[in-house]
Amino acid sequence: MPNALIVDDDTDFLSSLAELIKREGFSVATAGSVAEARQQLEKGIPSLIVADLGLPDGSGIDLLRDVEGIAQSDVIIMSGQATVDAAIDALRLGALDFLIKPLDMPRLKTVLAHIMRSRALKEEVDSLRDELRRLGRFGPLIGGSPEMQSVYDLITKVAPTDASVFITGDSGTGKELVAQTVHQLSRRRKQPFLPLNCGAVPATLIESELFGHERGSFTGATQLRRGHFERASGGTLFLDEITEMPIELQVKLLRVLENNALMRVGGEEPITVNVRILTATNRSPEEAVRAGKLREDLLYRLNVFPIALPPLRDRRDDVLLLADHFLQQLNDAEQTSKRFSPTSRERILAHAWPGNVRELKNEVHRAYIMSEDVIELDGLSAGSHEPAAADGGLRSIRIGASLADVERQLILATLEHCAGDKRKAAAILGISLKTLYNRLNVYAAA
DSSP states (O other): OOEEEEEOSOHHHHHHHHHHHHHTTOEEEEESSHHHHHHHHHTOOOSEEEEESOBTTBOHHHHHHHOTTGGGSEEEEEESSOOHHHHHHHHHTTOSEEEESSOOHHHHHHHHHHHHHHHHHHHHHHHHHHHHHHTTEETTEEOOSHHHHHHHHHHHHHTTSOOOEEEEOOTTSOHHHHHHHHHHTSTTTTSOEEEEETTTSOTTTHHHHHHOBOTTSSTTOOSOBOOHHHHTTTSEEEEESGGGSOHHHHHHHHHHHHHTEEOOBTOOSOEEOOOEEEEEESSOHHHHHHTTSSOHHHHHHHTTEEEEOOOGGGOGGGHHHHHHHHHHHHHHHHTOOOEEOHHHHHHHHHOOOTTHHHHHHHHHHHHHHHOSSEEOOTTSOOSOOSOOOOSSOOOOOOTTOOHHHHHHHHHHHHHHHTTTOHHHHHHHHTSOHHHHHHHHHHHHHO
16 A cells, blocks of 8 residues: 655644545555654655645755655645745656645545556556566666676666766676666656767867857857757766766866756856766776876766676676577567577587677677578687686687678777777777777677
8 A cells, every 4th residue: 555644734634634645545644844754754755745835844845855765755745825936846856746725625636546546557567577677687688697686776776866877897798778777767768868988089079079069169160069968958968988088078077067057168158957977987997097087076976876787707697598689689670580509509608708798799690690590609619608818819710700700809809808998909909099989889789
């Protein structure tokens, strides 16, 4: 049974309202002041809070501002002397409705019925989500291993809040999918989700990409451009490879996060934004701070809620589940019914997958193209569950492999050898950092 807390200093009104809400299927607790309400809320956050605007020691809106976890509740604010500003303030802070005293009882019953239906639907969705988790699915994420279940638990806890999330993990582990899942389970899910790879944008353009620019602010700025912050306002901005952002721009990013306002390049007026920030990196953020690649004060601001993604070698139970998922996607898209041979399944389990989920997906796609009804994975080395040695050693190339496949293997192996340091890998390969990012984006989309 859903529970409700009613907060009002008029005892007669409080009693009659409690009876009405009980008849609508709620268990009810009452309080006569903000202080009493806070004492009740310390015992647990109820499904519904109905609070008067004017209380002896404050306002019902104070509960919306101050009580941790209040977002879990549906909140109705009441007032006998309402103003438009008070109503707007309550709704802006997350109240479900603002009712004028004397209450319109039919409207209140309609609101309560809507809450009951929403709660029943949420319980059903939660039940289905739990079932999917047991089957190894959580939003776009695939994996039923204990390591991934722990990640799902963290996402479930942080998604309904507005806390900044800092996602770490090796290249190819699915950090952007985690960010998408956090957004999809948040209150901002109907608003934009915009990703930006900080390492894939030239240093001279990234400020404009983030904050936008005014017409004529620099050569080539022929029209006004709204940056990612403005376009994501109300929603979520995902900054991938945050340690690749120029250090001088990190100062401006920190200022925007602190003030919730930005200045376009060439602009003179601040622009207010409301954006949730999710960030990710494939390197240790603490090492990035020590190396001067990430400001320590920015890390503190971004790393409110860390989520570390395990590499595929640490979640061996998920390898076949992922491989089958990728193959099913290809079968569905091409209307085929290809399947792995028993030998292929053994090779999939035995391979180290240093490129993580991205490498597995690409290998399945390549094998799907090369095979008829039964898929063989002849190009995989077998017999080791440990990651391949990152010592610059020799790598075997299958005779008949395409130049594109050889290039991909070389790039991923060099990146592994450099422990994910893209600048170092690009220097060893003799290509620009932008070219390396372009190649990695192609592999990720394959």
